[in-house]
Amino acid sequence: MSTEHAPTVIVLAAGRGTRMRSATPKVLHDLCGVPLIGWVLRAARDAGAGRTVVVDQPARVLDGHLPDGVEIVEQHADTHGDGTAGAVTAALAAVDPGAPVVVLTGDAPLVTGDVVRALLATHAAEGNAATVLSAELDDPGQLGRVVRDASGAVTKIVETKVAGDATADELLIREVNAGVYCFSGDRLLDALPRVGDGNAQGERYLPDVLGILRGDGDRVGAHRAPTPEIVLGVNDRAELAVVREVAQARIHEAHLRAGVTIVQPASTVIDDGVVIEADAVIEPGCVLRGRTTIAERAVVGPHTTAIDATIGAGATVLHSHVLGAAAEPGATIGPFSYLRPGTVLREKAKAGAFVEIKNSDIGAGSKVPHLSYIGDADVGPGTNLGAATITANYDGYRKHRTTVGAGVKTSVDTTLVAPVTIGDGAYTGAGSVITKDVPAGALGIARARQNNLDGYADQAAARANPEG
Template sequence: MPHVQPAAPAPAPPVAAVVVLAAGQGTRMRSSRPKVLHALGGRSMLGHVLAAAAPLGAGATVVVVGSGRDQVEQHLAQIAPTAVPVLQEEQLGSGHAAAVALAAVPDIEGAVLIVNGDSPLLTTRTLDALVAAHDAAGSVFTVLTAEVDDPTGLGRIVRDERGAPQAIIEERDATAEQRAIREVNAGVYVAAAGTLRRVLAGLATDNAQGEQYLTDALAPLVAAGAPTAAVVAEDPDDVLGCNDRRELAARRRTLNDRVLDELMRSGVTVVDPATTWVDVTVSVGPDAVLRPGTQLEGVTSIGAAAEVGPDTTLVDTEVGEGASVVRSHCLGAVIGPESTVGPFSYLRPGTRLAGDAKVGAFVEAKNVEVGEGSKVPHLSYVGDATIGRGANIGAATVFVNYDGVTKHRTTIGDHVRVGSDTMLVAPVTVGDGAYTAAGSVITSDVPPGAMAVARAPQRNVAGWVRRRRSGTPAAEAAAAAESRTAAPREDRSEPSRADSDS
């Protein structure tokens, strides 16, 4: 029997746990929604932080919740169901919050990454660099820092003559010399779990807020001779927090600029970055063109060489290669390759266009399949329908899908011609190759190849305006026309002098 080597144990992740501090109320947001749930670029602030930390492969992710606990926990269940929410019942500071988190995972050993839940610009690259530097230095506590032009209001990083970090000094406690320091605390830390537990247990509360600050963990470790480190973020924008609506708008702008820059580097044309907004969850293929006023949200995807905009919003919508969407609003739609949409179209969820299809100006579509090469050119409502290949839906057609209680479906066959101003009262089927006459109300199935005419014969009531609208401009115009019609015609049997002269 061959000897089988036992499988090697999986290497331990470089980060044993991620702790996200998300218990704050965020009063400056002036909102009933918890601060970390405010959205930018297609995710909540908390969602961005979790997305940045996820590639680190931590064994556990703990989110400290407090204010708006129910809302935050519900959101976590949707975006990160494996994350563990832990309640900080009293808001006693960042150090206390970190201790509450560690108490929830008592068996965790190794490196613990601590981040604030309101840092939506954090990137995986920055966190990777922080963890790598922590490991390389053999540090027990490493703080992420940033060099900023204006450090007002931020904690300063004090280093010794060798460049080693000595303390994090809050601005209100800093000397004039310390306030001149431009390196600031980013609120992101990596620490050995055991060391962190011990130092957090000894944090004092002798400060203006009477709270335990995580920033106070550095100084006692330095005094004890423990190895510590401070790593400067490559991009200071990565560590920006968000405390009010103005800062939220600024972070949204920065995030969007990053997304657009990456798209342009990958071969996408963004005509006007100032008016183009693209969520981080969107994908755009090379040679696509995004025109001014374009907004791409959710899980929207744009195929290669497609054109979107101007003034177009796409939410959770798929646009195929070479397709075009102009001045339209689309939600949960699929637009096939080489198809065209707009201007001024509204595609609602469930709308699916096959290749080379067209939905034109002032058309609303919902839960409809439009076959290859088929067209709904203008001024129509198409709901709950299947349209075959090569069909044409005339202007002002309405798919009458709702009877007041239930939605019904209409089926249009291949190469059908639906006349302008047709009402298709579902459920109804128009067979392959059939026609409907303009102005018809179709209530019964139309056989393949038939012409359906469903309209009353025209009846003209002579003299109605003269009798019923006497004295109106319409009556005067009608009378004038009638007099012209009734005037004797010139006898032209013999040439007139004018005729002979010509």
């Protein structure tokens, strides 16, 4: 869509969100890896917005939290009045009289770019001065009903929260106001200043613009959204949980339809930014967050957490925690491993049971089978680090690196005190504390010589029972 006369999108986000009981502004609360308002801004972008303006509190709590190109204006009650009409008034300087204006709310994240585009299309096709986004619900509850005339035009939106506001027939209407509006820019500029505050709350409400436009002889229409959850907004954490369930289901469905197997979606958490290729398998109990990518044929889980992780084609991760680490094709992780930031398992490498690896490069085909800690190390290909191999990488002041060559075999309970280098094809003896470099092909042994004390058991028994 050309930016000339492209829609202006105004996002209302000045509410204080006190019902969230949080120091975090409501619209910045996380929803599947994206703040609430991030979903709304994405819808604006996907709908082809020419300008996107967010109405913030005077304290500008959203500064530094919004994408580049998004403008912030402040709603000041003393100059613009309270309520939603006052919030839109704060953004009027951005309105192009010749372009449509879409008003979204920052705490209603389930509106998509497709829905906004369809709203704009209905607005243009019907020649409306204003078009309301609506939805049909089986149980409309106390939501405002959309009343239409025989032509389909909206005659009014009836509130139902107070007994007597709506007639019995109006209460039977299942089409409700979703709180999203499209206006012709020139008509909004003309009508909005005429909205009064003659109500019990003393606030100026945006829906009152609709009545003003109809009084001027303009047509007001409605575009019915395809699914009812479009009306869901977030005022507290209980409502956030409901919205999260819907958003998560959408994410799951997108992956499933793209060829990913999610064995048990109900027990699987996947952030919006996670990339999963076809034929990958996600087992139950997994949590996939951040910028995690999972390639084809990889099997993740059960009960694995991956955050900003890269899992290569055909790799497997079982009962493990992978944070900022990468596993190349065919690598295996777990069970019960912890891969920390900066770790790379090269092709077909292995981090086995109860292994922790941090900031290390484990060479192709190399194995860290079990019960080991490898930190700040470079390990060559084809190496096997025996059980309980430990890199002592910190001297109390600085971290030091360990270098282990190709084809190395460390025996069980080997401690490598960094900085130290183990040459290609070298060995270490079981129970060794290696403090000096081991040349290629050599055997490094660093342990006390064994002494056997004959008769020790009898001597110990005598000391335990001297009167025996």
